[in-house]
Amino acid sequence: MVTESDPLTHSEGMKLAYSQSKWVAEKLMMIACNRGIPVSIYRPPFISGHSQTGAWYKDDVICRTIKGCIQMGSMTDITDRLDLAPVDYLSQSIVYLSQQKDSIGKAFHLNNPQSSSWNELTDFIGSLGYPIQHIAYQDWQVQLSNTVRSRENPLYHLLPFFLKKLPQEQPAIFQNHQPLIDPQLSCSATMNALKGSSISCPPVNKELLSTYFSDFIRSGWLDS
Numbered sequence: 741m742v743t744e745s746d747p748l749t750h751s752e753g754m755k756l757a758y759s760q761s762k763w764v765a766e767k768l769m770m771i772a773c774n775r776g777i778p779v780s781i782y783r784p785p786f787i788s789g790h791s792q793t794g795a796w797y798k799d800d801v802i803c804r805t806i807k808g809c810i811q812m813g814s815m816t817d818i819t820d821r822l823d824l825a826p827v828d829y830l831s832q833s834i835v836y837l838s839q840q841k842d843s844i845g846k847a848f849h850l851n852n853p854q855s856s857s858w859n860e861l862t863d864f865i866g867s868l869g870y871p872i873q874h875i876a877y878q879d880w881q882v883q884l885s886n887t888v889r890s891r892e893n894p895l896y897h898l899l900p901f902f903l904k905k906l907p908q909e910q911p912a913i914f915q916n917h918q919p920l921i922d923p924q925l926s927c928s929a930t931m932n933a934l935k936g937s938s939i940s941c942p943p944v945n946k947e948l949l950s951t952y953f954s955d956f957i958r959s960g961w962l963d964s
Contacts, residue, residue: 794955
């Protein structure tokens with residue numbers, strides 16, 4: 741369990757350069773904080789669309805993965821949990837927290853306290869009539885490599901990421917064909933800091949997913 745106040749002094753175990761760059765950026769910010777510059781750190785998970793309108797930046801990795809997996813007819817566990825935080829919750833939280841004097845020098849975990857799973861997302865997509873099955877990551881990699889050959893599939897540009905191997909010839913986010921267990925992020929301090937603000941994070945459930953998929957279909961980005 742990682743809390744907001746944990747110093748995160750070590751970067752071992754971070755396999756992705758993106759994650760490593762975040763760690764380095766935080767260290768630079770904390771150096772600035774120690775020198776008297778007012779700094780706060782906000783750590784979002786995957787940022788999803790607006791919880792009320794469903795509007796979503798559809799060129800991000802999650803949207804590309806959803807649409808690409810529907811075209812493939814299969815989905816897998818990309819991460820340990822499907823942790824989506826709607827953009828309106830994130831923006832409201834950051835604006836509110838940034839205006840509190842006691843936020844200076846602190847980190848805030850903006851992950852969704854009621855996340856979901858990729859398996860549940862697969863079931864939801866199937867309930868809408870799309871033929872899709874949930875399969876093991878290794879099998880999904882093979883299918884991805886064999887079927888995604890055209891730029892028409894949104895996963896085409898993500899092939900180097902999803903097919904990337906570790907030096908030990910293991911998948912980048914997996915070891916021994918098992919998902920790496922993501923650290924459990926406690927957001928209790930962030931929830932306490934938001935008390936009295938009326939800001940709350942919508943759970944990743946059928947209602948939120950329905951809002952998103954309604955916008956996907958209404959905008960023509962996804963066929964019904």
